[in-house]
Amino acid sequence: MSMVDVDKLQFGLETFGDIVSAEDGELLTAGQSIRQIVKEGQLADKLGVDVFGVGEHHRPDYSVSSPEIVLGSIASVTEHIKLATAVTVLSSDDPVRVYERFATLEGLSEGRAQVMLGRGSFTESFPLFGYDLTDYDDLFNEKLEMYSQLIKEKPITWHGKFTQSLKDQDVYPKTDYNGIETYIGIGGSPESIIRTARYGYKVILAIIGGQADRFVPYLNLYKKAAEKYNMPVQPVAVHSHGFIADDEDEAVEVAWKNIKANFDRIGLTRGWAPMSREQFDGETKVGSFYVGNPEHVAQRMARTINLMNLGRFDLVYGAGNQTAAQRERMIELYGTKVIPRVKEILSEED
Secondary structure (H helix, E strand, O other), X not given: OOOOOOXXXXXXXXXXXXXXXXXXXOEOOHHHHHHHHHHHHHHHHHOOXXXXXXXXXXXXXXXXXXXXXXXXXXXXOOOOOEEEEOOEEHHHOOHHHHHHHHHHHHHHOXXXXXXXXXXXXXXXXXXXXXXXXXXXXXXXXXXXXXXXXXXXXXXXXXXXXXXXXXXXXXXXOOOOOOOOEEEEEEOOOHHHHHHHHHHOOEEEEEOOOXXXXXXXXXXXXXXXXXXXXXXXXXXXXXXXXXXXXXXXXHHHHXXXXXXXXXXXXXXXXXXXXXXXXXHHHHHHHOOOOEEEOHHHHHXXXXXXXXXXXXXXXXXXXXXXXXXXXXXXXXXXXXXXXXXXXXXXHHHXXX
């Protein structure tokens, strides 16, 4: 029996800003890739997708280093979809500027702005903005505390080790709606789960490898921590990679080519072994890659949502150098076939 509230369940799409490939295999420019993302955000909005997230990276294989600018452009051509980051690397940013950028996006989008804060799985931004990686945890802890004061939208007095000192300082613009909706992106650290609960933020779990079952204990920990700190238990979200095509075999082969290349490229700096076909097939069958035709992907998503009693599921699309046509067709299938089918499956289990 499903415990999921299907009526409140949200579905999102996220892109990390991968460089798009032309039909002949040549890579587009970063600017062309950014304009393609805006087109995809507009398409997702028309199809009724709930959330559209854009990542922040400072590397040549990704096109977006300032997601708020891209989201602002998407805001101008959409009406309903929430506009999120995936993630904002708070550790190497200025909390005042983060607040100001998202308060601006909140006004521009009429209350659809959403920030996902994280410590950053990539480290390029730390030296780029003058931070030392040895302060990795301390930077995030201090800046999250400062951000948490700023979003109260009252004058702030503040002094920290890594941040500027403020005395009874107001920060602008003020928001028109319900403030800035904030998630914390978590890769699997118990400390991160507890920290998120303590501040009362929403959790989004990045499940990019292995079975979703292993994260169930983290959900229990989150609930216990929220109760301990007298904070509300918020609906939990998950994001994972995927690719959808009309044909199952086509979906698998496109994903294998692109997701493998993407993960292998990242793995060069992290000590990962190259992805084997056996590993990839395992991830697509029972792991964290939601790859296949609409029915296959819907069945797998429904299982994860039901298992973890999720409030939101985000599919990370476009990994590697997929073509614009492949990306757009995937978004169409996600909006028109996968989301309705997932809701149908979960409703049948009630």
